Amino acid sequence: MILETIPIEVFVVQKYNAPEVQKLVEHWRIEPETIMKNVIEHFRELGIFGVPMAQQVMMLDAMRTYLRTSPEITRMVMKSEQEEAIRARTKHAE
Numbered sequence: 001m002i003l004e005t006i007p008i009e010v011f012v013v014q015k016y017n018a019p020e021v022q023k024l025v026e027h028w029r030i031e032p033e034t035i036m037k038n039v040i041e042h043f044r045e046l047g048i049f050g051v052p053m054a055q056q057v058m059m060l061d062a063m064r065t066y067l068r069t070s071p072e073i074t075r076m077v078m079k080s081e082q083e084e085a086i087r088a089r090t091k092h093a094e
């Protein structure tokens with residue numbers, strides 16, 4: 001068994017494409033890079049810079065929880081939805 005630690009940046013990029021994560025973010029009108037950067041910064045603030053292979057399942061769960069509950073990500077999603085609604089109204093008014 002390999003007991004390797006993956007840098008948090010690599011882990012987030014790899015797991016962002018996991019089906020359970022994609023299901024959460026599929027309708028968000030935010031660039032994936034912006035979301036991943038936010039998640040990486042969150043984990044770094046917690047002092048997490050790497051993920052041991054044995055803790056990947058737990059960290060994926062933590063990542064999904066953060067995506068569902070982060071006030072900052074919620075604000076970004078709401079802002080993008082509002083901007084899209086404004087664009088739709090403006091386009092419809094023309």
